[in-house]
Amino acid sequence: MTAPKLPLFSRPVVRLGLVAAGAALATAMVLSLYASVARHKAEAQQTSVHLVDLDEHTIDPAVWGKDFPRQYDGYKRTSERTGTKYGGGGSETLAPEKIETDPRLKTIFDGYAFALDYRNRRGHAYMLEDQRTTKRVTERPQAGSCLHCHAATTELYRQKGLENGAPGNLDAAFGSPDAQAQLMKGFEAVCKMPYLEATKLAKHPVACIDCHDPKTMALRVTKPGFMVGIDALARSQEPVPHLPSIEKWRQGDRSVPYDANRDASRQELRSMVCGQCHVTYYCGPKATLFFPWSKGLKVEEMEATFDEYKFADGHRFFDWKHARTGAEVLKAKHPEFEMWSQGIHARSGVSCADCHMPYMREGAVKISDHHVQSPLLNISRACQTCHRFPEAELKARVEAIQDRTHALLGRAEDALVELIGDLQKAKAAGVPEAKLEAVFELQRKAQWRIDCINAENSMGFHAPQETARVLGEAIDFSRQGQLSLRDVLARERPKG
Amino acid sequence: MNGKRSILFVSLAVSVLLGIFLGSGVFTFVSAHGDSYLSNDPAVCVNCHVMREQYDGWLHGSHHAVATCNDCHLPHDNVVHKLWVKASNGYHHSKAFTLMDFHEPIQIKPGNAQVLEANCVRCHQAITSEITAHGTLGVPTDPGQRADLYGCVRCHQEVGHGPKS
Numbered sequence: 001m002t003a004p005k006l007p008l009f010s011r012p013v014v015r016l017g018l019v020a021a022g023a024a025l026a027t028a029m030v031l032s033l034y035a036s037v038a039r040h041k042a043e044a045q046q047t048s049v050h051l052v053d054l055d056e057h058t059i060d061p062a063v064w065g066k067d068f069p070r071q072y073d074g075y076k077r078t079s080e081r082t083g084t085k086y087g088g089g090g091s092e093t094l095a096p097e098k099i100e101t102d103p104r105l106k107t108i109f110d111g112y113a114f115a116l117d118y119r120n121r122r123g124h125a126y127m128l129e130d131q132r133t134t135k136r137v138t139e140r141p142q143a144g145s146c147l148h149c150h151a152a153t154t155e156l157y158r159q160k161g162l163e164n165g166a167p168g169n170l171d172a173a174f175g176s177p178d179a180q181a182q183l184m185k186g187f188e189a190v191c192k193m194p195y196l197e198a199t200k201l202a203k204h205p206v207a208c209i210d211c212h213d214p215k216t217m218a219l220r221v222t223k224p225g226f227m228v229g230i231d232a233l234a235r236s237q238e239p240v241p242h243l244p245s246i247e248k249w250r251q252g253d254r255s256v257p258y259d260a261n262r263d264a265s266r267q268e269l270r271s272m273v274c275g276q277c278h279v280t281y282y283c284g285p286k287a288t289l290f291f292p293w294s295k296g297l298k299v300e301e302m303e304a305t306f307d308e309y310k311f312a313d314g315h316r317f318f319d320w321k322h323a324r325t326g327a328e329v330l331k332a333k334h335p336e337f338e339m340w341s342q343g344i345h346a347r348s349g350v351s352c353a354d355c356h357m358p359y360m361r362e363g364a365v366k367i368s369d370h371h372v373q374s375p376l377l378n379i380s381r382a383c384q385t386c387h388r389f390p391e392a393e394l395k396a397r398v399e400a401i402q403d404r405t406h407a408l409l410g411r412a413e414d415a416l417v418e419l420i421g422d423l424q425k426a427k428a429a430g431v432p433e434a435k436l437e438a439v440f441e442l443q444r445k446a447q448w449r450i451d452c453i454n455a456e457n458s459m460g461f462h463a464p465q466e467t468a469r470v471l472g473e474a475i476d477f478s479r480q481g482q483l484s485l486r487d488v489l490a491r492e493r494p495k496g
Numbered sequence: 497m498n499g500k501r502s503i504l505f506v507s508l509a510v511s512v513l514l515g516i517f518l519g520s521g522v523f524t525f526v527s528a529h530g531d532s533y534l535s536n537d538p539a540v541c542v543n544c545h546v547m548r549e550q551y552d553g554w555l556h557g558s559h560h561a562v563a564t565c566n567d568c569h570l571p572h573d574n575v576v577h578k579l580w581v582k583a584s585n586g587y588h589h590s591k592a593f594t595l596m597d598f599h600e601p602i603q604i605k606p607g608n609a610q611v612l613e614a615n616c617v618r619c620h621q622a623i624t625s626e627i628t629a630h631g632t633l634g635v636p637t638d639p640g641q642r643a644d645l646y647g648c649v650r651c652h653q654e655v656g657h658g659p660k661s
Contacts, residue, residue: 013499016506023513027520034524036594044545359556366552385556 054214056174059152064208070362074370075208078123084376086402086459087121095120104413105454107420108447111323112331113140121457124372127151128205137195144198145191145289149277151202153190154183154209154222160201161186174213174222175261187224191288211273219269221260223276229291230272234258238296242346243268270351275337278352280452283333284319286311297338299452299470303445306330318444325423326433327440332451339456343463355382398461405453405460408471412450415478419443422485431492439488442481449474533586541565544593546602553658568615568656569608581611609647616648624648 008014051066058064065072098118099105109115117135131137131150147153158170161182168178190198208214210222221227234246235254241247245263260272280302281291292305309317318328340346345355353368358381360369375382376398379391387394423439433440449470453460460467525531532540542551554560559568569585571577585608592598604612617628649656 013502013506016503016510020506020510020513023510023517027513027517030517030520030524033594034520034527037524037528040544040593366549 056209056214057155057170058214059155059204059207059209061204061207064214068208070365070367071208071370076125077371078373079125080123080371082123082373082377084374085399086406087374087457095122102413104417107324107417108413108450109331110420112320113142114331116140124205126205128199128202132199141285142195143191143283143285144193144195145283146195147190147198147202148187148223148225148283148289150205151199152204152207152210153187153202156201157186157190157224158182159186160189164189174220183222184224188288192285206277210276219266219273221269221272221276225281225289225291226272226276226279227260229279229281229293230260230275231257232291232294233297236294236296236301238298238301240297240341242341242349267349267351270353271337271340271346274352274356278334278336278457279338280332280335280455282306282317282319297341298466299335299338299449302335302338303330303448322420322443322447325420325427325440325443326436327423327443327447329444330448330451332448332455334455334457335452336456336458336462339452339458339466340462342466345462350386358382358385401461401464402459405464405467405471408468408475409450409453409459412446412453412471412474412478415475415482416443416446416450419446419478419481419485422482426485426489429489429493431488435488435492436485439481439484442477442484446474446477446481449477533582536564536566538565544589546593550602550657553654554656557657558655563619568612571611571614572618573614581608609649612649613647616652 009018048067052058052063054064054067061072061075065075096119098120099109099115105118106115109118113136116139119130119134122130127150131146136142137146147156154174155170158166158179161184162169164185166178166182166185168176168182170182172178172182190201211219213220221230230246233240234249235258239247243264245260245265245268246258249258249263260269264272279291281289283289292302292309295301295305306317311317316328317330319331320329321327322329337352340352355375356372357368357370358375358378359366360381369378369381376395379394383394384391419439420443423436423443426436426439427433453467453471453474456462456467529540529543532543538551538554541547554565566582570581617624621628
């Protein structure tokens with residue numbers, strides 16, 4: 001006797017079979033969901049289209065531009081002629097000569113190459129070309145130190161370092177002790193070479209690789225002058241609240257030198273990469289290029305560092321002997337990092353890149369604008385993210401600061417030129433140099449302060465009150481010098 | 497006999513397949529950070545990289561220090577409403593991002609726009625009470641009037657996460 005057959009879907013086997021099929025189908029769907037999630041996560045890692053591999057040997061920014069076309073386009077745009085009220089190249093082929101628009105500078109720099117040729121700046125794209133063609137280089141011998149800031153130097157320093165006996169090879173990772181040793185040795189070697197020889201080693205102006213790690217695009221510092229300088233600053237007593245990683249390092253045991261690549265935050269690096277070059281320094285044949293930061297970043301602290309520095313021959317540091325007076329004076333070069341450090345923006349955590357490379361949106365992508373330029377040419381993106389005022393008002397505010405600085409600078413230059421004139425007269429009257437030492441010192445002090453502000457490219461904006469203070473001191477020193485000269489002359493040639 | 501053996505076989509198959517289903521389900525859940533969505537952390541919203549613009553905009557925006565994503569985009573009138581909207585948004589986001597069938601640039605839906613508007617008013621009531629006395633632009637008290645999709649945000653576009661996104 002057979003049992004009656006159950007309807008199909010009442011049979012346990014069939015029901016279980018359906019459950020099995022359902023579970024299988026559900027598994028397939030869950031796994032395809034997993035695949036979708038995994039694919040999206042992988043896509044999320046891909047922040048740029050990877051067309052070429054970049055490594056420490058890729059110096060040419062055009063190759064980096066294949067992977068990062070937007071940033072490269074911005075970088076190339078620095079070749080555009082731009083001008084603001086107090087800066088920039090304007091629209092001529094070569095920027096105008098600062099020593100023509102302000103002839104007092106020829107007096108102030110007499111005896112130094114800057115009296116020969118001192119043009120207004122052009123964009124970053126021209127930095128190597130302009131260095132090679134300025135009369136300061138073609139008509140005066142210069143040291144290879146100058147290449148430190150005007151060329152892409154990572155590989156060329158390492159190559160020279162290896163030639164001079166540094167350990168390892170060019171494939172060592174940039175952060176490795178071998179690579180750092182190569183970098184330092186090469187840096188010292190190139191600084192000793194004559195410029196015209198050293199420049200043959202350089203193919204590109206400062207390029208992507210000088211600020212970015214080629215594998216991770218992380219910001220990094222690569223210029224030896226900066227690395228040594230920032231360590232010296234960290235060891236100094238000067239408070240640097242705007243660089244919190246240094247304050248933190250100071251509280252440690254200091255057994256390892258301060259290393260910006262290891263210790264600095266990303267926001268600090270956004271200023272430090274610019275601070276590799278936008279600083280004042282010694283650049284000449286008598287010593288390896290160095291930043292005078294071992295007492296701090298203020299104008300008088302850097303002056304004190306120079307005053308205490310002795311060259312190999314035991315002589316006190318000076319940049320040149322003034323042709324008209326004979327005073328041994330100092331030359332400042334574009335101390336933007338030092339001046340910015342004294343201002344409210346630095347104290348508020350605003351980095352160089354926040355204003356000079358603000359974020360821009362191109363379609364769906366947000367990148368840092370690599371067209372480094374004056375924020376006055378880009379007010380809405382550079383200023384208005386934080387300062388919610390109309391562009392015209394912001395521009396007027398900046399120009400008010402710059403106008404005041406310019407007026408004060410003019411006054412300071414006039415005072416200095418008068419002092420130089422008086423010194424010339426004193427020498428012509430036969431006063432020996434030995435009697436003029438105190439006045440020379442005052443000329444040196446005045447000249448250094450004026451030059452720090454003149455060479456700095458913000459016309460006071462980076463730190464308006466500090467700039468005014470420095471110029472006030474400069475005027476004071478020049479006038480003190482003139483008063484002092486009167487006393488000297490009275491002593492040397494008493495009436496009656 | 498034969499019937500019992502096939503039941504046994506099928507039962508085994510069912511157990512195995514159910515087990516595989518549960519296992520891959522749990523694996524997918526963990527791999528997709530499913531439990532993170534119970535939290536309030538804005539970083540969770542950017543698990544999906546399509547939200548990067550919004551997250552980045554919020555990081556640099558004026559409300560960065562005072563409001564997270566949930567503070568503005570979920571209702572805070574009662575817990576049930578909040579969890580319902582959170583679950584519903586979560587479901588729709590997952591479906592959209594899996595099937596990639598959503599409008600780009602991303603646009604807020606009317607229901608969520610109302611939630612957002614209510615949150616603006618919730619915090620800024622003291623200042624805006626005169627303005628909103630007769631209904632906000634977003635949700636007018638007169639039911640005869642159509643709701644403006646954008647309301648407060650129409651003028652105050654950047655306060656959340658940047659211009660127009």
